[in-house]
Amino acid sequence: MRMPQPDALRSFILLYVLLYASFGVASPFWPRFFETRGMSPEQIGLLLGLGTVVRLIAGPVAARLADRLQRLRHVLAAAAALAACLAFGLPWIGGFWIFLIVRLCQEAALTPTTSLADALALDASRSAPSSGMSFEYGWVRGSASAAFVIGTLAAGQVIGWTALTSIAWMHGALLLAAAASTMLLPAAGARTCAAPERSSVRAIGELMQLVVFRRMLLVAALVYGSHAMHDAFAVIRWNAAGVSQTTISILWSEAVVAEVLVFVLVGPRWVDSLGPAGAAAMASLAAVVRWLVVACSSDPVALALVQPLHGLTFALLHLACMRLMGATVPRHLAATGQALYALGPGLVTALLTLSSGMLYARLGASGFLLMALLSGFALPLCLGLKQP
Template sequence: MRAKAFSSEEEAGSRQKSAPNRESRTLFRFNRNGTGFRGPIAYIALYAALYAAFGVASPFWPKYFETRALNPEQIGVILATALLVRLVAGPLVGTLADFLQSLRLVLAACATLAAASAAALLWADGFWLLLLVASVQAAALAPTTSIADALSVNASRPQMAGRPFEYGWIRGSASAAFVCGTLIIGQLVSPTDLSRVIWLNAALLIAAAGATALVPAVAAQSTPHTGASNVASEIRTLLGIARFRILILVSALIYGSHAVHDAFAVIRWSNAGIDTFVVSMLWSEAVAAEVIVFVLVGPALLNRFGARDAAALAAVAGIVRWSIAATTNSVVALAMVQPLHGLTFALLHLACMRMIGSLVPAHLAATAQALYAFGAGAVTAALTLFSGFFYAGYGGGAFLAMAVLCGVALPLAWSGFADTRESSSHAA
């Protein structure tokens, strides 16, 4: 239930529901003109190429940098810098795409630049040059998913009974492509030669750039620009909600606890003698669990237990997951805890979305999402930076620090997250 302070804002939100009518009529004309069937296929091609490129490369970037004679501290600096660059570049390039009213062109340009910078990593030598090229690639990749989502969500907006496709179909194909990319590359590379990671990543990004030409254009919707003073007022309003502040803190702690895993799990497993194919299987297992929780398990848990219990369960899963990761490299043990990623990431994200929908007035939803993403991203970047020093000094013990973060998040989630089972049932 929303606070009384926002009762008048609910009326404003209801008045806004009629605003998309012009857009929905435009989209319906777009679908009737013969491009409706092409739309889903084009978007699936775009997302499959884009997320397969992520699946091919993201698990192996730390190991690739290690093969270039970088130490753990330097790897941590590169990965943390890339995260910080994404935090800045994502909204900036997204705003540019809106300003130019050419989302497909900007997306294609970003994918092409990311492919070129990936190839440049093969010839980059030394820490500073690798840092520069990796930062350029991070800036190019940052807006790709958000722009793709802006295109697909607009096209699949459920405003007409005859809508041609659901956004979930596309996002599901993206996750499947990520898993396939990780599994395939695990069979093509060796621990000492990861050049095929670079080439396949670049090729898939070029394919994604080409797929933007197949994506149907969606009619632009003009929206009034908000002044800087109004933006500041909205942020103050949101941060004045105590439970929203706790939501940002809890999500930042639990998402941030993935920093050591994302940066050094592959290195730790490879140094323990685990084969690259097994490494890719372990990584893909986590992603598959994420998909299952998003689609099937998560909504059922939320409806049965509410957002508070779901967030608390995510924190407990993090404590268990990182404690075991700190103490063993047994493939059997790792295979048992990797599915907990479905709880530490996907279930928490669903709980946060349920909380935001319950606490935040409709006209502040976008600002709330931006604060939510920025908080998690900033903390993850900082922890990634320090993870290099933790791992260099303590090895697997660095995972215990991540378990402590989840332990701190647990009582905050229990006391600060609302039980939204009743309020969500009344949501529009």
């Protein structure tokens, strides 16, 4: 495993911690915040639904802008700063339609931050060791997952003795700090001065002509998408089966801890030893096992045994995808590649989340068998994920 250059590693960890902590302090509490602003359930649903549409559009647009300007760090800083300013304005807005416009603008500014950060971190992590910048991407991404959890726990304590508007202030302050932290990021190694492809359609076409990239998107869409029913209905199923709230909290904590451990400790070694194809196959197989157990049992012991598989079904697959993107995606399309990686699986997950309600209503826990089937479809596709 490569030894990191401390300054480069610290600067990226700082960026990711601030960025994902800003998500952690706000994301779980936004619906309740909207409710305190006097919004009806229908208005909250409209706000969240339109937010998803805006995210799907804004991510690729901002990524193409960053690639064409070859100013990923500057676009990231501007997007985070704009999102922070809009977040500061949310507590002061009264009318629903004005609030809707400001919130959607904030979503649009916030969406590309993670893809741009990943493009920058991936570029730095694959730099030659002689440049003094080389490090494992997983270490940075693992710190982000931990920061999200810590941010959520901290926000839960803060809103216990203050108004819910405090989440907007914390969210904005962390985003503003993240924007400032981009100044500490090391300069990239070999970088193109200008993107050679000016057409967005042709740029996307250039990426989609890469067989490995297409296969990677499909594998990620199948495996990540298979989490849709779990995220939407696992707690409902466990509650119905008599699992206590304390046990449910422990089960969710297991998944998060496993995710961090895979990102930071074992994941990079497994991707090195198995290769991206082997790591992706392990993640797909783990997803099959996980959803089969969840479909067949609500016993807390059985669930406790499979919840840590989240470290494989998400973190290990993400590391494998990042390794493939670092090896196959041209530097001048780095941000666009990250945006497509977020868009494709994200769109599939959204569609599966919408359909999971109908599946769960008709099939109950047996609906998880379909999620296992989706993960099984990804297994043969993993064989083609050969790193150039």
